Amino acid sequence: MKTDRVLKISLLMFMVLFFFFHLFPLIYLFDVDFTSSFLYDRWNLSSTRNDGALLRHRVLADPKKQRSLGATLLSLAVDRKTDETVGILFPGWEVFVVADPLFAGPGEGLHCVFPNNATSPARFAGVLPSSDRETFICTLPRSARRHPYYQPMLTMCFRSPYPVVPHRQPPELLRWNYLAYDSLSTEDDVVLFVKGVNRWRRISLPPSELNCVFYDGDDPAVGVRTAVTSSVQEVFRCGHPLLAKGGNGQEEHVNIKITLEIPLEKRFVPSVAYYAPYRASPPRASKSLTCASTMVYNVAKFIREWVIYHSRIGVEQFILYDNGSDDDLASAVMKLTREGYDVSTIFWPWPKSQEAGFSHSAVLHNTSCTWMIYTDVDEFLYAPPWDGHNHPSPLLIESSILPRPPRAEDIGQVSIKCYEFGPSGQRSHPHGGVIDGYTCRNRMEQRHKSLVRLDAVDWSLQNWIHHFSLRQGFREERLGLERAVVNHYKFQAWPEFKIKFRRRASAYVADWTQQVNPSSKDRTTGLGYKAVEPEDWADRYCEVADERLKRLTQRWFGTGYRMPWD
Numbered sequence: 001m002k003t004d005r006v007l008k009i010s011l012l013m014f015m016v017l018f019f020f021f022h023l024f025p026l027i028y029l030f031d032v033d034f035t036s037s038f039l040y041d042r043w044n045l046s047s048t049r050n051d052g053a054l055l056r057h058r059v060l061a062d063p064k065k066q067r068s069l070g071a072t073l074l075s076l077a078v079d080r081k082t083d084e085t086v087g088i089l090f091p092g093w094e095v096f097v098v099a100d101p102l103f104a105g106p107g108e109g110l111h112c113v114f115p116n117n118a119t120s121p122a123r124f125a126g127v128l129p130s131s132d133r134e135t136f137i138c139t140l141p142r143s144a145r146r147h148p149y150y151q152p153m154l155t156m157c158f159r160s161p162y163p164v165v166p167h168r169q170p171p172e173l174l175r176w177n178y179l180a181y182d183s184l185s186t187e188d189d190v191v192l193f194v195k196g197v198n199r200w201r202r203i204s205l206p207p208s209e210l211n212c213v214f215y216d217g218d219d220p221a222v223g224v225r226t227a228v229t230s231s232v233q234e235v236f237r238c239g240h241p242l243l244a245k246g247g248n249g250q251e252e253h254v255n256i257k258i259t260l261e262i263p264l265e266k267r268f269v270p271s272v273a274y275y276a277p278y279r280a281s282p283p284r285a286s287k288s289l290t291c292a293s294t295m296v297y298n299v300a301k302f303i304r305e306w307v308i309y310h311s312r313i314g315v316e317q318f319i320l321y322d323n324g325s326d327d328d329l330a331s332a333v334m335k336l337t338r339e340g341y342d343v344s345t346i347f348w349p350w351p352k353s354q355e356a357g358f359s360h361s362a363v364l365h366n367t368s369c370t371w372m373i374y375t376d377v378d379e380f381l382y383a384p385p386w387d388g389h390n391h392p393s394p395l396l397i398e399s400s401i402l403p404r405p406p407r408a409e410d411i412g413q414v415s416i417k418c419y420e421f422g423p424s425g426q427r428s429h430p431h432g433g434v435i436d437g438y439t440c441r442n443r444m445e446q447r448h449k450s451l452v453r454l455d456a457v458d459w460s461l462q463n464w465i466h467h468f469s470l471r472q473g474f475r476e477e478r479l480g481l482e483r484a485v486v487n488h489y490k491f492q493a494w495p496e497f498k499i500k501f502r503r504r505a506s507a508y509v510a511d512w513t514q515q516v517n518p519s520s521k522d523r524t525t526g527l528g529y530k531a532v533e534p535e536d537w538a539d540r541y542c543e544v545a546d547e548r549l550k551r552l553t554q555r556w557f558g559t560g561y562r563m564p565w566d
């Protein structure tokens with residue numbers, strides 16, 4: 001008797017679980033229209049343009065209607081009807097898929113299915129910081145590479161067909177060259193990142209010819225506008241919208257998108273950028289004097305040496321903008337944080353958007369860092385006067401590189417020249433790290449890298465990767481080679497360089513073996529497009545032996561034969 005009941009209950013639970021884990025995505029996929037009475041109303045959003053306020057209140061569910069958590073989940077999915085999953089066509093026939101938050105599918109075994117029923121596996125890419133949405137990358141199947149390019153659906157079943165909705169064309173993929181892609185809120189305004197509105201480095205539309213629009217659903221025309229105060233490169237700044245409090249007194253704007261309106265052209269830029277209201281970050285004990293921010297892709301192998309070395313000379317926080325790494329960056333970072341280093345990662349998957357990422361980092365860390373170093377993980381700060389120190393010290397950057405009072409007041413940026421190191425005879429990644437392994441370089445110094453005082457950065461956030469525009473009243477100080485240099489381990493052992501070279505080439509041409517853009521500056525002279533090792537590679541770029549930093553770190557750390565990053 002008793003076992004019977006237990007059996008019944010477990011059977012019921014099994015059915016409930018089965019339903020949610022197996023059928024839920026199917027229902028979702030097929031866009032089934034359940035208008036059941038137990039479902040509660042959709043979030044209500046309406047806007048009145050006159051007062052610029054966005055009225056949002058949640059229609060509180062009748063408690064009787066809330067039969068179970070399952071019903072609630074289902075109601076949200078079904079009631080919203082539209083799946084907000086959206087795909088963007090990236091260079092190289094990659095489809096970058098931003099999943100609907102309700103598609104809390106498992107990270108593995110997902111596929112993209114296209115309207116011609118072609119599928120390709122979806123690789124988990126990361127979670128977008130502003131909207132908390134999961135993202136995936138699928139290759140656009142060859143059979144779907146015909147204009148118009150259609151949106152895929154995410155599915156758990158390899159063979160599921162694309163749902164046919166009568167009388168409706170499937171939506172087209174968003175194009176990466178014309179898109180509002182990310183946003184960030186400060187206490188006073190919203191920073192919006194948009195491709196394709198301002199022509200790169202040349203013409204910027206005046207802010208007065210643009211509006212920011214905050215909207216729910218598909219139609220920006222009924223959204224709330226705010227004025228744009230700055231428009232330079234891919235970065236736009238505008239006011240916060242006035243948002244009414246939700247039913248429970250809290251602001252709720254989970255699904256509010258932001259985009260730009262160009263009234264003269266009667267156009268709205270397509271958007272995957274969501275609005276996240278400003279949240280003061282938890283107070284830190286104190287503001288760090290020096291932080292470092294960098295773009296990374298598959299640098300797990302290099303990150304320890306870079307973090308440990310720089311923390312010993314005074315960098316307190318490290319912020320990595322991760323461009324979709326698929327190596328073991330996460331565990332390398334976790335290992336460092338467990339050892340007490342302050343390292344954080346921000347997912348920044350946007351192609352060719354390094355400047356925008358640096359603008360993002362300048363705003364985001366303005367409250368926690370006074371100075372920010374913008375270098376790559378193959379670049380190491382070094383000051384010749386440190387040769388006189390027997391031990392490293394966290395005061396070194398402050399005492400020999402940052403401007404010292406009383407003449408510090410108006411210096412907003414310190415620029416330091418780079419020396420480019422060659423393979424130095426190495427044929428694979430050196431065991432003792434890059435400082436120890438690469439000791440031969442070109443004679444001439446190269447373009448500079450910068451340390452930037454974040455509160456001196458211009459409102460527009462304009463930058464050229466290695467330096468920022470400064471506000472009026474601030475100037476840049478250029479350090480001579482006798483004061484400081486950046487050791488740039490640029491041309492590493494062939495197996496390392498090949499990977500970097502291939503990626504860089506692919507950023508300029510769809511297929512990196514195609515000779516489309518032979519004049520690009522970022523190509524390495526003499527290599528063409530062939531990733532074939534030149535016979536003399538290991539000895540190239542070697543005009544001057546420069547062992548200064550190697551000898552210094554051996555003196556500082558080299559107890560036995562191990563560096564602290566081994």
Ligand SMILES: *[C@@H]1O[C@H](CO)[C@@H](O)[C@H](O)[C@H]1NC(C)=O
Pocket residue numbers: 041042044045046055059
């Ligand atoms: C949504 O809000 C509008 C205006 O505030 C109101 O007229 C409408 O009835 C609301 N819809 C629901 C479903 O409550």
Ligand SMILES: *[C@@H]1O[C@H](CO)[C@@H](O)[C@H](O)[C@H]1NC(C)=O
Pocket residue numbers: 115116117161162164
């Ligand atoms: C995809 O598969 C479904 C179900 O088998 C079918 O109804 C639909 O016509 C197919 N679409 C194409 C473009 O072949």
Ligand SMILES: *[C@@H]1O[C@H](CO)[C@@H](O)[C@H](O)[C@H]1NC(C)=O
Pocket residue numbers: 091295297323324349350351352353354506507
């Ligand atoms: C990020 O990755 C994409 C492709 O995955 C590439 O095209 C782009 O250049 C990369 N961006 C940076 C800043 O490395």
Ligand SMILES: *[C@@H]1O[C@H](CO)[C@@H](O)[C@H](O)[C@H]1NC(C)=O
Pocket residue numbers: 362363366454455456457458459
């Ligand atoms: C940092 O904050 C200061 C003061 O609050 C402000 O003047 C400055 O514009 C901010 N800088 C950035 C890059 O946001």
